[in-house]
Amino acid sequence: MKRIIKKYTETNLILRILAGIIIGAVIGIVRTDWVVLSMLGDIFVGALKAIAPILVFVLVISSLANAAGGIGRRFRTVIILYVLSTLFAAIVAVTVSKIFPITLTLTEVAQTDSVAPSGVGEILKALLLNMVSNPIKSLSEANYIGILMWAVVFGVALKQLARESTKKVLGDISEAVTKTVRWVINLAPFGIMGLVFTSVSENGIGIFTDYGHLLLVLVGCMLAVALIVDPLIVAICLRRNPYPLVLKCFKESGLTAFFTRSSAANIPINMALCEKLGLDRDMYSVSIPLGATINMDGAAITITVMTLAAAHTMGVQVDIFTALILSVLATLAACGSSGVAGGSLLLIPMACSLFNIGNDVAMQVVAIGFIIGVVQDSFETAINSSADVLFAATAEFMEWKKQGREMEF
Numbered sequence: 001m002k003r004i005i006k007k008y009t010e011t012n013l014i015l016r017i018l019a020g021i022i023i024g025a026v027i028g029i030v031r032t033d034w035v036v037l038s039m040l041g042d043i044f045v046g047a048l049k050a051i052a053p054i055l056v057f058v059l060v061i062s063s064l065a066n067a068a069g070g071i072g073r074r075f076r077t078v079i080i081l082y083v084l085s086t087l088f089a090a091i092v093a094v095t096v097s098k099i100f101p102i103t104l105t106l107t108e109v110a111q112t113d114s115v116a117p118s119g120v121g122e123i124l125k126a127l128l129l130n131m132v133s134n135p136i137k138s139l140s141e142a143n144y145i146g147i148l149m150w151a152v153v154f155g156v157a158l159k160q161l162a163r164e165s166t167k168k169v170l171g172d173i174s175e176a177v178t179k180t181v182r183w184v185i186n187l188a189p190f191g192i193m194g195l196v197f198t199s200v201s202e203n204g205i206g207i208f209t210d211y212g213h214l215l216l217v218l219v220g221c222m223l224a225v226a227l228i229v230d231p232l233i234v235a236i237c238l239r240r241n242p243y244p245l246v247l248k249c250f251k252e253s254g255l256t257a258f259f260t261r262s263s264a265a266n267i268p269i270n271m272a273l274c275e276k277l278g279l280d281r282d283m284y285s286v287s288i289p290l291g292a293t294i295n296m297d298g299a300a301i302t303i304t305v306m307t308l309a310a311a312h313t314m315g316v317q318v319d320i321f322t323a324l325i326l327s328v329l330a331t332l333a334a335c336g337s338s339g340v341a342g343g344s345l346l347l348i349p350m351a352c353s354l355f356n357i358g359n360d361v362a363m364q365v366v367a368i369g370f371i372i373g374v375v376q377d378s379f380e381t382a383i384n385s386s387a388d389v390l391f392a393a394t395a396e397f398m399e400w401k402k403q404g405r406e407m408e409f
Contacts, residue, residue, distance in 0.1 A: 023193050029200060040190050040191055041194030041259075043194075044194065044195070045262060051181055053142045054177055055268055056289040057150075059178075062155070065155050075286065078290075082387075085230055087328070089298070090304050092225055092229060092301070097304065104313045104364075104368060130145040148290060184268065214372065218305050218372075219375070225297050226254075230387055248277075249389045257381045257386065258378045259378070263381055270388055287395070298382075299384065300330045303347050304327065307326065307354075310352050310365045314361065322354070322355075326351060
């Protein structure tokens, strides 16, 4: 048994995940009644979601308590990269939607227990309240804004105490949590197999034919941002070919995020990749969970494309100035979407209000979003999550370049 486990762990993780994808897809086609396989996916995602808040909380406290100075500049850089990328994603979505306008068949109002926010002010208010939420509640509810806020406060306080014994204990705890994460990640092939089985057995290919044009525009915009816009930003920053790093992030972060459909669940995966890239833990322990909150290229694209589809359906003429306002609004809304129940889809009514489109029509668009969500959300999460590592690494490598250090990716 030990030899089998050793052989399993020594095999490349990506190869194991690809095997899980193939096996899950085949079983999903030939035996849709093997629902026990779905449990493997649920258990894997549940384990990631359970360990992620603890990982972030412990790593941020430990990193800040033990950190040397000088990470402020890198941190500013990564925040700028996150926001710029999200803004450019919205602009790409506006451009593509203008070239390939979409009209929708609206039939019924979406049924949801969640309430869409009425404006950006409501989103910002929710974010500020989440920052000061009870730390225990933040951990139990995976409120990463609150987790980051309190971890920073505790980390700074512990750093000022300057007790080496305390710092060593924190370092040991963070190493233990990191090791636990590695164990969970090693089970990814089985979890991915269960997730693929569920998707194939429950959805089939009908979703692609019913809303093919809409999905084509959404996915096309996301791929354009991921394969052209984001690499261009990285190339300008690093002055070298960005695609080895882009493809590595896709392979080791985007692939799992595509099937887990949860940026929060993918935080441990991203931190493991940052460690593999040799990045500074003091930096990525904060930038990765922050990226899962504000780096929302896919969400900005979804909000923009779906809103413009509603405008085209209602015969609303969208001028360039209004389209640019929508891009900025989608950027701000996307950055706050993790703090709103329902994510990016429930921010569509707010964006629709820019064109005086009523809530009844907007919620019908939301209903379509839920229908195609199994595809749209998978791509959205993959793009968002892989870019978290991409820009965290870019900010780090910019500093390496100034110091004359070699970038290996």
